[in-house]
Amino acid sequence: MTSRTKGKTTMEVGGDGVAVVTIINPPVNSLSFDVLDNLKSNYEEALSRNDVKAIVITGAKGKFSGGFDISGFGEVQKGTRKEPKVGYLSIDILTDLFEAARKPSVAAIDGLALGGGLELAMACHARISTPGTQLGLPELQLGVIPGFGGTQRLPRLVGLTKALEMISTSKPVKAEEGHSLGLVDTVVPPAELLNAARRWALDIAERRKPWVCSVSKTDKLPPLGEAREILNFAKEQTRKQAPNLKHPLMCLEAIEVGIVSGPRAGLEKEAQVGSQVVNLDTTKSLIHVFFSQRGTTKVPGVTDRGLVPRKIKKVAIIGGGLMGSGIATALILSNYTVILKEVDDKFLEAGIGRVKANLQSRVKKGRMSQEKFEKTMSLLKGSLDYESFRDVDMVIEAVIENISLKQQIFAELEKYCPQHCILASNTSTIDLNKIGERTKSQDRIIGAHFFSPAHVMPLLEIVRTNHTSPQVIVDLLDVGKKIKKTPVVVGNCTGFAVNRMMFFPYTQAAMFLAERGTDPYLIDRAVSKFGMPMGPFRLCDLIGFGVAVATATQFVENFPERTYKSMIIPLMQEDKRAGEATRKGFYLYDDKRKAKPDPEIKKYIEKARSVSGVNIDSKLEKLSEKEIIEMTLFPVVNEACRVFEEGIAVKAADLDIAGIMGMGFPPYRGGIMFWADSIGSKYIHSKLDEWSKTYGDFFMPCAFLAERGSKGAPLSAPLEQARSRL
Numbered sequence: 001m002t003s004r005t006k007g008k009t010t011m012e013v014g015g016d017g018v019a020v021v022t023i024i025n026p027p028v029n030s031l032s033f034d035v036l037d038n039l040k041s042n043y044e045e046a047l048s049r050n051d052v053k054a055i056v057i058t059g060a061k062g063k064f065s066g067g068f069d070i071s072g073f074g075e076v077q078k079g080t081r082k083e084p085k086v087g088y089l090s091i092d093i094l095t096d097l098f099e100a101a102r103k104p105s106v107a108a109i110d111g112l113a114l115g116g117g118l119e120l121a122m123a124c125h126a127r128i129s130t131p132g133t134q135l136g137l138p139e140l141q142l143g144v145i146p147g148f149g150g151t152q153r154l155p156r157l158v159g160l161t162k163a164l165e166m167i168s169t170s171k172p173v174k175a176e177e178g179h180s181l182g183l184v185d186t187v188v189p190p191a192e193l194l195n196a197a198r199r200w201a202l203d204i205a206e207r208r209k210p211w212v213c214s215v216s217k218t219d220k221l222p223p224l225g226e227a228r229e230i231l232n233f234a235k236e237q238t239r240k241q242a243p244n245l246k247h248p249l250m251c252l253e254a255i256e257v258g259i260v261s262g263p264r265a266g267l268e269k270e271a272q273v274g275s276q277v278v279n280l281d282t283t284k285s286l287i288h289v290f291f292s293q294r295g296t297t298k299v300p301g302v303t304d305r306g307l308v309p310r311k312i313k314k315v316a317i318i319g320g321g322l323m324g325s326g327i328a329t330a331l332i333l334s335n336y337t338v339i340l341k342e343v344d345d346k347f348l349e350a351g352i353g354r355v356k357a358n359l360q361s362r363v364k365k366g367r368m369s370q371e372k373f374e375k376t377m378s379l380l381k382g383s384l385d386y387e388s389f390r391d392v393d394m395v396i397e398a399v400i401e402n403i404s405l406k407q408q409i410f411a412e413l414e415k416y417c418p419q420h421c422i423l424a425s426n427t428s429t430i431d432l433n434k435i436g437e438r439t440k441s442q443d444r445i446i447g448a449h450f451f452s453p454a455h456v457m458p459l460l461e462i463v464r465t466n467h468t469s470p471q472v473i474v475d476l477l478d479v480g481k482k483i484k485k486t487p488v489v490v491g492n493c494t495g496f497a498v499n500r501m502m503f504f505p506y507t508q509a510a511m512f513l514a515e516r517g518t519d520p521y522l523i524d525r526a527v528s529k530f531g532m533p534m535g536p537f538r539l540c541d542l543i544g545f546g547v548a549v550a551t552a553t554q555f556v557e558n559f560p561e562r563t564y565k566s567m568i569i570p571l572m573q574e575d576k577r578a579g580e581a582t583r584k585g586f587y588l589y590d591d592k593r594k595a596k597p598d599p600e601i602k603k604y605i606e607k608a609r610s611v612s613g614v615n616i617d618s619k620l621e622k623l624s625e626k627e628i629i630e631m632t633l634f635p636v637v638n639e640a641c642r643v644f645e646e647g648i649a650v651k652a653a654d655l656d657i658a659g660i661m662g663m664g665f666p667p668y669r670g671g672i673m674f675w676a677d678s679i680g681s682k683y684i685h686s687k688l689d690e691w692s693k694t695y696g697d698f699f700m701p702c703a704f705l706a707e708r709g710s711k712g713a714p715l716s717a718p719l720e721q722a723r724s725r726l
């Protein structure tokens with residue numbers, strides 16, 4: 001392998017006449033252009049050699065293949081690599097050279113066969129797998145479609161309905177299920193994999209086992225009329241669930257052509273669609289998200305020091321409320337032993353009850369067995385004092401947002417916990433330096449900010465102060481990964497990254513517009529259509545007005561010059577409307593918690609208008625959906641720029657991931673900074689500048705945005721001189 005090539009394959013021909021071709025491209029044996037070139041040469045050689053009767057393809061080090069090398073799409077998008085001729089890889093190589101060969105091939109699959117990896121395996125004449133191996137076509141998740149024949153071969157191997165499910169959810173199946181579906185021919189222990197595959201390949205060559213070309217199979221396909229019905233239903237669902245995405249529908253078209261007009265036409269359609277989707281904006285965004293998500297665990301000065309995460313076995317959680325119980329659930333689900341501490345029996349019982357309910361809901365949905373439920377619950381112990389904290393490796397404090405209470409707790413922790421124990425707080429607003437003021441343990445104090453519900457939401461904001469040691473950050477990054485969260489390391493500031501850049505500006509902008517005459521329900525609709533899970537008013541209802549006001553107060557205190565103080569929520573609170581929990585907020589909620597607009601809202605908005613001395617603005621009253629998006633989300637971009645410039649986030653892509661994972665910003669728009677750059681800093685700056693002149697400082701573009709906007713420079717470009725606080 002030279003420094004310029006990416007991966008390779010090797011071929012060894014055994015005395016039994018089987019050529020074993022091994023994909024070697026760590027860490028997941030992705031199919032780079034180099035790997036594919038090598039694979040083709042190996043095949044050609046194997047087909048031409050008289051001593052080769054059959055071929056086995058496998059992957060090095062227990063992984064068959066994680067699919068096409070995703071960075072290859074980026075190279076094609078940027079134009080640094082010429083795209084191969086349409087159909088070259090899927091038709092010329094995989095179908096006409098491999099599958100149509102006069103020597104059989106068998107895939108020996110260990111660990112994973114995803115995307116192009118599974119497609120390569122499906123082009124072989126049989127598949128042998130090890131137990132637990134992951135088999136799937138997750139391409140839609142990346143904005144592309146299965147492009148190595150997967151749209152044609154998967155329905156022919158597992159049936160149309162199952163194939164549609166696997167492709168549309170991007171979820172893999174395990175080898176055992178794959179076997180019962182007909183996707184793999186047999187499952188054998190890892191130690192037997194290669195020998196079993198060699199024997200199977202020879203058996204096919206010598207006609208003791210069937211020589212199956214999956215692309216020509218028809219027995220699993222439903223009759224045409226039924227197939228059309230299934231496909232029409234799938235299209236309808238896709239339009240409903242992903243109205244802003246084109247590639248899932250394009251994928252369905254390729255599947256349909258194959259079923260209606262035969263596999264060759266299907267392969268051609270797939271190749272054509274495959275080359276079109278690569279250049280969609282949504283695809284560029286989703287690929288950016290894939291790499292950015294993995295990039296959050298690369299923190300300069302921390303993860304590049306060779307530090308090894310220490311083993312965390314036992315974690316204590318203080319506070320069994322909504323957050324504490326959610327965090328406890330996430331931890332026991334990943335086999336951590338957890339102590340949940342509360343102030344009295346009643347609270348403790350309630351806290352443990354919440355954890356139980358979280359797990360029971362999994363049992364009810366069939367996602368957890370009763371046995372696993374009991375085993376998982378046995379990892380949780382309750383406590384009313386700190387005695388049992390003497391051997392914990394980490395504590396996560398999750399009590400109410402009260403500085404002196406937290407200070408007292410941290411002072412106690414220092415007394416009871418061992419020296420190595422990490423002292424984390426789940427605060428969403430309070431300065432961590434203040435929390436640790438009464439201790440001498442500043443180097444092991446860190447923020448572990450979860451998002452509610454903590455056992456479901458994927459983001460973990462890891463907040464470091466100037467004193468937090470890199471070892472403690474590395475430890476928490478490891479815990480984050482183990483509990484299946486995406487950790488993002490941020491600096492210590494009001495609201496940290498997510499609440500500061502997303503929640504505050506976004507909800508304040510919405511209140512600002514509503515007070516000036518924009519219909520709040522229209523705002524929510526426009527924002528939902530843009531792709532956020534819900535609009536700002538529905539979000540305030542969901543988190544509850546009490547929490548919304550408490551956190552907003554922090555923003556008001558710390559950033560008074562750019563806070564919009566609306567009276568709408570306080571006026572509603574006076575009437576005991578506090579959001580979804582009280583069944584009345586900006587919406588009315590029925591027994592099933594379905595939200596319905598409430599005409600009464602007008603009354604509160606009018607009153608807020610008169611208290612604040614604000615008038616209806618004829619322009620803002622008639623905003624288009626595009627203008628609503630700009631006026632609610634450009635303030636978010638503005639604050640994200642400040643967060644970036646201050647060094648609160650290491651890189652702009654971390655803010656993209658934080659917004660996607662913490663607030664549900666649509667991944668197919670790439671995250672807040674990526675989206676902003678797709679619009680252009682010049683335009684965003686000019687709009688904010690114009691609004692700040694008309695409507696005041698809330699919209700005032702920050703210096704960073706003004707500077708980059710004046711040059712039209714990308715907002716996400718690295719800072720020349722990172723003014724990191726860290």
Ligand SMILES: C[C@H](O)CC(=O)SCCNC(=O)CCNC(=O)[C@H](O)C(C)(C)COP(=O)(O)OP(=O)(O)OC[C@H]1O[C@@H](n2cnc3c(N)ncnc32)[C@H](O)[C@@H]1OP(=O)(O)O
Nearest residue numbers: 028030066067068069070071114115116138146147148294
């Ligand atoms: C034409 C074809 O139809 C198109 C395709 O095949 S598109 C590709 C389809 N395949 C996929 O979507 C699989 C994507 N990968 C994954 O889901 C996961 O990485 C995995 C399940 C393979 C492994 O997960 P995990 O062990 O948690 O490791 P993870 O951190 O995700 O990945 C390890 C490294 O491999 C890289 N990687 C994983 N899959 C890759 C791929 N297909 N191409 C390039 N790099 C890949 C990651 O970027 C990461 O790199 P880093 O260490 O530099 O950050």
